[in-house]
Amino acid sequence: MTMLAIDFKEQVLRLKKERNAIILAHNYQLPEVQDVADFIGDSLALSKNAAATDADVIVFCGVHFMAETASILCPNKKVLIPDLEAGCSLASTINADELAAWKQEHPDAVVVSYVNTTAEVKALSDYCCTSSNAVKVVNSIPADRKVLFLPDMFLGSYVAEVTKRKNMYIWPGECHVHAGIKAEDINKMLATLKNADFLVHPECSCTSSTMYHMAKGDLAQKGHILSTEGMMKHARTSGAKQFVVATETGILYRMRKENPDKEFIPVKEDATCRYMKKITLEKVYNSLAHNVYEVKVPKQVADKARLAIDRMLAIS
Incomplete structure (x- = not known):
């Protein structure tokens, strides 16, 4: 006896209704995943949608730090990521210990972390930013204050050039794509x-x-x-x-x-993020059907990180 093929799109749409779930998909996700999403956007737009939703469950089709951000903003909601291995090469270029040591070298500096960072790094930051509001965030900081910008050196160099800021220190991280x-x-x-x-x-x-x-x-x-x-x-x-x-x-x-x-x-046909592409329609179905994989940021970390994220959202 042959098994009937599962229509994953149909099942995802059904489960979404049954569970009062919302699906958020980043612009880099596979077409099949974008097609079932309630919202598609960049990390800033998705953060705003996560914060505003009245859904009980958020299925985050992006990379791990994005699901963490949703968990920080929505501590009473269940946040799921369809594949735990959907990481980020840029976020992995700095950890909390490295940031703590960098802050010790510049004790009076204001820390601005790109959202492509772990929750622990955000918790040690004064502000978060995205590529769409990084210039605004840095411009909001008094001109006489040092700024530690992390982790993307290309975005940091761009922001330093646009703001003409001479007291900005930039972490040497990069996105592999x-x-x-x-x-x-x-x-x-x-x-x-x-x-x-x-x-x-x-x-x-x-x-x-x-x-x-x-x-x-x-x-x-x-x-x-x-x-x-x-x-x-x-x-x-x-x-x-x-x-x-x-x-x-x-x-x-x-x-x-x-x-x-x-x-x-x-510009490059092969400019693809292997982490973004880990999430498939079948994995989205599996996530909704079996409640996997929940992303929950510990309260003490989330409370500190939320302050930096809220400051970002207020400026954007």
Whole structure:
């Protein structure tokens, strides 16, 4: 006797209703996962949705630090991540002990942590930020205060350049996907696609050189340094018909779906996050069906981390 194949999409939608669950998916998730999500966005948008939801269960289709953030913001809700191995190469570049030691070297500094960090690191931070509000967060800090910015060195360099801040110290971390997107790849592509809008994420290793070329006028008005949600908004509102995109390729699905009359070309076809891609539709079903895997941040850590996250949300 043969087993009938499970229609995972149908079952996920059924279980979601039965359990009063909400599914949050990052822009880099697989298309099949995005298709069952209630909200799709960048980490800031998803944090806001997690904080505002009246659902009993949050299934977070992203990486582990994002589920932790949802748990911190929603301590009375059950937060699930469909795969415990969905980590983050950037978040793993600094731990709480390393941050504590760094703070001892600069005792009067204000600590700004990118959301791509563990709950323990957030608990030692004064502010969190995302790529879409990092400049605003740093600008909100008095100019005479030192800033420790972590863990992304490319985003940190970008923020330091935009804010013109001379007392900013930057942790040398990087995202394995964005670090692989190089200026030469972009210049080669833009040379042949002269009418395309160029969208680049500030975590890319090419950001500093991109800013230089933009300042010199080499890219005219075509270069835009944006968060993933900023890219989505620009794609919708721009009059351009062709876009060159420098970030993880998962975003292309949503871009093409929302803008069927426009063309989106990745700078690197293989710019994929192996951690984001660990979550599949079958794992989302398994998560809802069997209550796995719950992410719960201990109260003493969550209370401290929540302060830094709340400050971020207030500024954004």
